[in-house]
Structure formats: structure tokens, C-alpha cells
Amino acid sequence: MSGTEKAMQGVADTLREFWAHRPVRPRAGRKLGGVATGIAMRFQIDPVIVRIAFVALALAGGVGVPMYLAGWLLLPEEGDQVSPLESLINKGHSSMSQAQTVLLGLLMFPALTFTFGNGGFQVVVTLAATIACIYLLQKNRGHLQPATTLVEPPPVPPVPGAPAWDPLGAAPFAWDLPEPAPKPQPPAPRPRRPKVALATLGVAVAVGIGSGIAGMWSAWFTAPHVIGLLIAVLAAGLLVGSFVGAGRSLIWLLVPLSVVGFGMTAIGFDGPSNLGSVAETPRSVTDVKSRYEVGVGSVMLDLRQMPDSGEVKTEVEANLGELIVHVPKNADVTFNCEASSIGELDCLGKRAEGTTVQVGGTDLGENGNGGLKIDLDVLTNVGEVKVLRD
Template sequence: MQGVADTLREFWAHRPVRPRAGRKLGGVATGIAMRYQIDPVIVRIAFVALALSGGVGVPMYLAGWLLLPEEGDQVSPLEALLNKGHSSMSQARTVLLGLLMFPAVAFPFNDGGFQVFATLAASIACIYLLQKNRGHLQPATTLADPPPVAPVPGAPAWDPLGAAPFAWDLPEPAPRPQPPAPRPRKPRVAATTLGVATMVLAGSVIAGIWAPWFTAPHIIGLLVAVLAAGLLAGSFVDAGRGLIWLLVPLSVVGFGLTTVGFDGPNDFGDLKSTPKTVAEVKDRYEISVGSVMLDLRELPDSGSVKTALEADLGELVVHVPKNADVTFNCEASSIGELNCLGKQADGSTVQVGGTDLGENGEGGLKIDLDVLTNVGEVKVLRD
């Protein structure tokens, strides 16, 4: 594995350069061919085959366009966007290519799973083999050299003391005062992470248009992943702590979106019901976010009722008469706290149930309860 890592690092250090001449689009295929001295037609056919094999070739080509520098430039377009050097590609065009990456990546993962990962693994293996076997070849195109240092205006082109330096008796120059050492600047982890997160957000919105399965929870999940990666990187250089204030609420929102189903504005709030007859008891009392309180203590002492209470996020409370025969099932499918006729449980995916005949034993009103919540508190009380 160490050899593989060294080879990949060598590939990045001497990566292909996109030439200005002889290219068809962005010069990615031509740059790879010239770097490893193979026929450009072979590389172009490979990209076309990858594009037809689940669409993987499109995001790979766009990635090469963003990460491989152009001939005569100092860095790649993406590095130039992060102020790492100069690139001839404009920042607007770089951002546009970055946004196009999101639908290009979403499309293949929407249509296939194992095939996509297998194709990506095979592509990385081919890059590794190229670098391993032909990485020693000299690249045909190179990056731009750093700009030369300009001469100081007004300085003579010849040294008047160079003819006979021994003829001069000059005092030793006093040592020049050294400027104070600049304070080291912390890496701008937070700013860079927020910039990447903004691109992810914009690109994800575009991807959602092309791939309907790419919904809000997916977008928030990507943003949480980007912020978490920035926070992890910042922990090594003592920077980026401000990302916590954005990461925590996003994580809470993401958790809520993955556990709560929102069907409309009427599913929020508090729902209270106190039926006085068996016929008034509904089959189901349901809410998305809020609380449901069902009071059955005013029902008659005979007959039978069956009802269910359900909430995605909130509190469910049922009051039953003292002498009723109650069969109950209480459940929290994600996280919750249960207190149902003396049976208690709390934690993740908990459930209690049974039959309670009340103070007078069997006989009287019969109640069948099913009380379910995703996240919240469930109570069935006899008082």
C-alpha cells in the first residue's frame, strides 16, 4: 500500500498538462496521451467508453479539466480558484465546470451501484498502471516557470569597484536591522470549507433537477460531510472551530428530515380530543410534529373501542378509565421514552405492550390502543 500511495503522489506531482494545441475539447485526453506518450485516440475512446458505461466518463473528464493545469499555467483551474497560483481559465468558467460536476456525478449513481464503483476502481487502476510503467517518461508539455525577478530601476549594469577592489579601503558595512519575523498566519480552513460548501449547495440544487431522488436530506448530508471534513482538517492546524456553529444545527435538521415525514402544514401543532361516546372515538389520531392528547375517561363503562395514535416527532398521551380493560402497544421506532400503564422503556427502537385489566379485574369497557412515534414520548395513564 505504501508503494501504491507513493505512485499516486508521483502522479499528482507530475500530472499531465492540458496542451493548447491538438485538443478537441478541454485537452484532458490529449494531455494524458502526451504525458505517457501513447496515441491520443486510445485515450479518447476510453473516455467515450466510460461515458457509455453508466456515464462515469463525463464526471471523470470534468474532474480532469478542473484538476489538470493548462500548458503555460502555474496551477490547475481549481487550484487557481483557491488562490494557489495563476490559471488562464476564468474563475466564472471554473465555477461553471464545478457546478456541472454535480449532475454529472448524480446521473451514474442514480442508474447503477456496483457497476459505477467497479468502473471507477478500474479507471483508478489504469491510472496507477500508467504512472507505474510510463511515469518515468518526460512530459511533452510543462507548466509555466515562476516569473523572473525584475532588476532594480536605476541600478548600474556594471560594478565600478569590480576592476580593482583591493584599491579601496572602505569601512565594513553596518549590519542591516532585521525586520521582525511575521506572525504565522493560520490556514483559512473555515473560509475554504464554506466556499466548497457553497459550491456543493448550488451544484446539489442543479443535480436535484436532473435526479429527482436527490432530495433535501441528500443535500444536507453532503453539506454535513463537507463541514465535518473541514473541521477535521482544521483540527490539525488549530483552525476552523467556527464551523461547529453551522455543523451542529445542520446535523439536527438532517436528522429530523430523515426521521420525520412532513405531509403538510396541518400536521403541526397540538391535537386534543375528549370523546364522550364510543362512536366519537376515531380510528386514528395522527400528527407529524407536535402532541396528541386523547382522554377516554368520559366514555361509558361498557362497549369496546379500538384506536391508534401516531406521530413522527412529538408527545402522545392517552388517559384511560380506572376500570377499563386495556390492551396496548407502545413503540418508539427511532428514539423515545415510553411509560405505558406501568411498563417503561427509553432509548433507541423501544417497545412495550400487554393487557391491563384495571382495579376491578376483567369486565367493563374494553380499549385496544396502538401508540406509535418516531421520535418522542409515549404515555398511557390510568387516573
């Protein structure tokens, strides 16, 4: 057997050992299904760290959602013989009903569809990293057992009148002696914890600076990609800290950074990137630009000073912000309003709000067909769109 085959065999054995001694979902102290709490108890790490890991995985393309559902289905509950999924195929008893098990199984389909439909290569990498973390946990902490509460015998009540140094009255002839002075105890030395958080922050700063320099030569180092690298560094530091009982303070930086990264990747900005506001009032057909755009901000386009004849076509676009277009009362307007991620639309009497909304049509104004013709596209990723005739 070659060295590679031996290594793969060792990984397989470790994962089989993890399954044989898999975590048990407790009935007390859990927030939802007890998956995170059970993993934390099994490997004696902070439950908060495990919960944060699931949240980070959920933000990383949605991987954390099907993984949590899988843990709910495959890990037995405290006091049960087998997991809910095993109970469904008659391998033993589980306190979860078959109907609940089937419902959880059905929820896996939309969760997996969303994850693999939107994540691509990122999902594969995240799953591989998760399996590697499970392997490391089992390899380094698999020998540990969940902490149990010992049942201590009830204390023996003291004999009435006995001094504190002889509560059971074993030496009544010496009860008249004074109480011995307590022996001073030296203060216990504080254990020195590894400076995992400080080292992780140093690596994160180095990665940030290196990404900024590399961005001068490579277009790959965009803001979402750099944030993803920083999240990976902080998550790795948090994982290392879970083994040595340090680094928990990294959570306060990882959570907001994960939220920002999720927002940037979910919204998918690919339009204009400038910041500010635009306000234009063209008075002739030639004054109208083909496009008015802003990255984050507002655009106000007032076409009410236009003449009563002619044709104009323009686009108003933003990544995040408010877009308002005023059109003349008698103009013939063909319009398309859209919020590709989330927004609120109010375009010549047609309204819509929510995620990925769009309205459009043709409005001939008060005088019917005839007059200035306007072809208008108003597009945003996130924000408010208004086309008003006033």
C-alpha cells in the first residue's frame, strides 16, 4: 500500500470513528435542533463557536442550512436509540415522529437546490473544508467524552456544638481549644492562553495589505473576494482557538464581516460604481443623455421642461439608491422599471415591491396618442424607483 493510500485509509478510519461515536443532540440548552450544542458537548468546545460556524457556513453560499438539517436527521437525540432518519427505516426508536422526519427531509430539497444552484465552486470548497474540520475534530478531540454531572452523596450533618475543625465530633476532649488560624494560600497562577486572536488579526492584516497590492495587477481581488479571504482567515483562527480555548473574541469581527460579505455577494452589483447624486433637467431632445447612472446614491431626472414633440430614449440606473423620473403630462411614455434584487416600484400607476420585481408598459398621458415620445428604462439592484406624471 502506497503512502497516499495509507493516508486516505487513515482519513476514512477517522471519519468512520466519528460516525460510530457521533454527537448526541441534547434536550436541554439547545436553540433549535440541538446540532450545534451536541457537537460542542461531544468535543468539549464552546457551543457559541459551533453556532457561529453554522451561521458562517449559511452565509457562504447557504451551505450551513442543509448541513444543519442533515445533522438534525442523522444525529440521535438524547435518550433515543437511533437518529430520526434511521428510525424512519425501522432501525430503532427515535422520539421524533415520522411526520417531522419526513418534513425535515423535504426541506433538504429546496436547501440543496439553493446552495448548489447559486454557490458553484465555492460550495465544493466549503464542503471540502467542512469535512476537513470534522476530521481534525475527531483526530484531535475524538478521545474526549462529553462532560457528565456526577451524583455526589448527601453531606453528613455536623454534630451540634462541635467546632468547625471537628464537625463530626470525633474529638470532644479538644473542643475547648481555639479554632486554628487558616493557612494563607498563595494566589493561583493565571493560565497563559495562546495569543490566537492576536496572531489571526496579524495574518488578516497581512492578507488585506497583500490583496490591495495584488489588486494593482489582478482584477480578481475585488472587494467581495478580499472580504471572503478575510473571513476564511478569521474562521481558521476561530477553529484553531477552539482547540486551545482561545480566540473567542474573533467572533465579534467575523459576524459583521460575514454579513457584509453576504450582502455584497447576494446583491451582485455589476453596474456603475460611483457614489453621489445626479439631478438633471434637460430642456431639449439633444440635452437628454442616453444614460444617467450612479453606484450608490440618487438620480432625479425631470423631463417636464421638454418640448411637446420629438423622441427621446434614455436609461436611469443605480446599484443602491433612489431613482425618480418626472415626465410631462401629455407625453407618450414607454417604460420599464425593475429592481433586480429588492426594491419598491411606483411607475405611472403600476406598483410592485419585494425581491426581483418589474413593471412596464405604455402610458399615453392625458391627451392620448400624440406628442413627445419617451422610451424609458429605470433599473436598480436595491432601492426605490418612481416614474411620475405631475
